[in-house]
Amino acid sequence: METPMYRQIAEDLREQIESGDLTPGEQLRTEPELKEHYGASRNTVRDAIKWLTNLGLVETRAGQGTFVLKKINPYVTTLTADPKESTTDSVVGPDEGDRYAPEVMAQSRNPSSSEPQVEMQKANAMVAAHLGVPVGAQMVSRHQRRFIDGTPWSLQTSFYPRELVVRGAERLALAENIPEGVVRYLADTLNLRQVGYRDSIMVRTPEAKEAAIFNLPQDGRIDVFEIRRTAFDQTGTPIRLTVTVYPTDRNQFVLNVGEVPPTAD
Amino acid sequence: METPMYRQIAEDLREQIESGDLTPGEQLRTEPELKEHYGASRNTVRDAIKWLTNLGLVETRAGQGTFVLKKINPYVTTLTADPKESTTDSVVGPDEGDRYAPEVMAQSRNPSSSEPQVEMQKANAMVAAHLGVPVGAQMVSRHQRRFIDGTPWSLQTSFYPRELVVRGAERLALAENIPEGVVRYLADTLNLRQVGYRDSIMVRTPEAKEAAIFNLPQDGRIDVFEIRRTAFDQTGTPIRLTVTVYPTDRNQFVLNVGEVPPTAD
DNA sequence: AACGATTTGTTCGTATGTATC
DNA sequence: TGATACATACGAACAAATCGT
Numbered sequence: 001m002e003t004p005m006y007r008q009i010a011e012d013l014r015e016q017i018e019s020g021d022l023t024p025g026e027q028l029r030t031e032p033e034l035k036e037h038y039g040a041s042r043n044t045v046r047d048a049i050k051w052l053t054n055l056g057l058v059e060t061r062a063g064q065g066t067f068v069l070k071k072i073n074p075y076v077t078t079l080t081a082d083p084k085e086s087t088t089d090s091v092v093g094p095d096e097g098d099r100y101a102p103e104v105m106a107q108s109r110n111p112s113s114s115e116p117q118v119e120m121q122k123a124n125a126m127v128a129a130h131l132g133v134p135v136g137a138q139m140v141s142r143h144q145r146r147f148i149d150g151t152p153w154s155l156q157t158s159f160y161p162r163e164l165v166v167r168g169a170e171r172l173a174l175a176e177n178i179p180e181g182v183v184r185y186l187a188d189t190l191n192l193r194q195v196g197y198r199d200s201i202m203v204r205t206p207e208a209k210e211a212a213i214f215n216l217p218q219d220g221r222i223d224v225f226e227i228r229r230t231a232f233d234q235t236g237t238p239i240r241l242t243v244t245v246y247p248t249d250r251n252q253f254v255l256n257v258g259e260v261p262p263t264a265d
Numbered sequence: 266m267e268t269p270m271y272r273q274i275a276e277d278l279r280e281q282i283e284s285g286d287l288t289p290g291e292q293l294r295t296e297p298e299l300k301e302h303y304g305a306s307r308n309t310v311r312d313a314i315k316w317l318t319n320l321g322l323v324e325t326r327a328g329q330g331t332f333v334l335k336k337i338n339p340y341v342t343t344l345t346a347d348p349k350e351s352t353t354d355s356v357v358g359p360d361e362g363d364r365y366a367p368e369v370m371a372q373s374r375n376p377s378s379s380e381p382q383v384e385m386q387k388a389n390a391m392v393a394a395h396l397g398v399p400v401g402a403q404m405v406s407r408h409q410r411r412f413i414d415g416t417p418w419s420l421q422t423s424f425y426p427r428e429l430v431v432r433g434a435e436r437l438a439l440a441e442n443i444p445e446g447v448v449r450y451l452a453d454t455l456n457l458r459q460v461g462y463r464d465s466i467m468v469r470t471p472e473a474k475e476a477a478i479f480n481l482p483q484d485g486r487i488d489v490f491e492i493r494r495t496a497f498d499q500t501g502t503p504i505r506l507t508v509t510v511y512p513t514d515r516n517q518f519v520l521n522v523g524e525v526p527p528t529a530d
Numbered sequence: 531a532a533c534g535a536t537t538t539g540t541t542c543g544t545a546t547g548t549a550t551c
Numbered sequence: 552t553g554a555t556a557c558a559t560a561c562g563a564a565c566a567a568a569t570c571g572t
Binding site: 295296297311314325326328329330331 | 536537538539
């Protein structure tokens with residue numbers, strides 16, 4: 001047996017999709033029809049459809065049928081600071097605090113975000129490694145969900161050493177927004193200036209909870225970006241770790257290095 | 266029927282894996298054994314295993330069994346330029362040309378790369394949009410495969426307007442390496458200085474050919490990063506588009522903005 | 531090199547459940 | 552409510568890959 005039959009059927013359907021013979025959003029023939037057409041059993045047809053599903057080409061809906069997936073218009077997030085927005089004193093990422101809102105609106109989309117959920121936590125190994133604190137150190141975690149046009153877009157959790165609160169940044173520990181942004185707030189209250197940050201970008205399978213929030217299929221078909229931003233003050237000390245999770249199917253990222261002309265679009 | 270049986274079986278196995286009861290690399294019980302243990306049919310057991318496979322937790326090997334996946338030690342690529350390496354004249358990404366080799370070796374790994382495959386091509390819509398040239402414009406494409414410790418790591422294709430060759434950068438069109446790096450070469454021959462670049466990062470399902478090169482499963486279980494770098498000269502004109510593809514399961518990316526202390530590790 | 535035992539992969543048939551219109 | 556669609560589950564048989572003898 002050279003190529004299994006379900007792969008041949010999948011390949012045939014794939015070509016119909018990629019050639020544009022089947023257009024995005026269009027419904028495929030039903031399983032009984034395909035079974036008839038290819039002279040295979042229904043289970044074999046289903047195996048072919050499952051294959052296409054894993055490739056991200058089609059989607060099945062119980063009671064309705066199988067449909068060619070539409071490509072999502074991705075939302076673009078810039079990871080590097082806008083030179084015009086940064087001073088020699090501080091460097092602020094464009095997607096930080098409430099500062100992401102202008103970029104969202106610039107793409108003709110409508111941003112919103114949940115109230116921050118603030119907790120006291122002990123640093124786990126990951127947080128400890130990024131912030132250079134011992135495992136178990138007391139941290140303030142601030143968690144927020146962001147939406148674009150009503151659909152869940154990102155989950156963000158920031159970790160700050162609790163020491164910052166003790167030293168006077170008390171609003172960090174309150175479950176309310178800091179409208180001017182945390183970077184500004186820390187500069188004003190503690191003279192802690194964020195002079196740079198390091199982002200680490202990776203991809204992983206979403207946890208069940210994340211999949212539920214983002215309305216992703218539970219089977220791990222769609223992955224998420226995890227971006228960890230470690231921010232540093234003027235002494236080179238890490239002051240913050242922000243972990244943000246974005247579904248890979250509707251997001252992309254941009255970074256600018258050196259002199260770069262503004263985007264045409 | 267609340268939760269389907271195959272999901273319950275998958276959940277039970279998942280807990281065994283995440284609790285460390287089943288350790289990475291360890292073999293699961295065989296399908297007949299699981300069938301016996303859970304009192305389900307073999308097909309139902311197989312559905313459970315398929316679910317775990319999609320979640321990236323296990324891997325099946327024909328004739329051998331099902332195994333808990335080991336986490337791969339990811340390879341880290343820096344996307345921003347090292348300030349010490351950049352002059353006011355030109356900005357060079359750390360992963361460009363042969364310059365990626367030092368970073369690879371710094372992680373105690375052994376880099377190698379294939380001879381470049383050079384072609385004359387017409388610009389497709391994607392290339393045209395990034396470089397601001399008309400669709401169908403004549404381009405030089407230079408394609409290369411890179412390996413780390415012998416395993417395929419990235420596929421890179423750069424597009425240059427053929428005009429650059431006409432103006433004197435003849436080595437661009439030759440199927441041989443440019444050891445000093447293309448950025449340097451273009452600066453020397455045409456006084457074209459790369460003063461900045463823009464990277465765009467997205468994730469997609471690999472094409473069949475890419476999956477074969479990277480030894481990824483053909484079923485789209487593992488996605489790839491696609492990073493598009495548009496480089497600009499001192500007049501703000503795009504001079505190059507480089508598209509690099511990396512498997513998401515063994516790569517991560519880092520970018521530094523502002524003043525950032527060197528990594529401890 | 532050959533063979534058999536074991537393990538997963540493919541394909542069929544069938545029945546019933548659940549979602550949608 | 553009925554008809555139609557996909558989802559779940561069982562049983563069975565053979566194919567193909569792997570490993571040890």
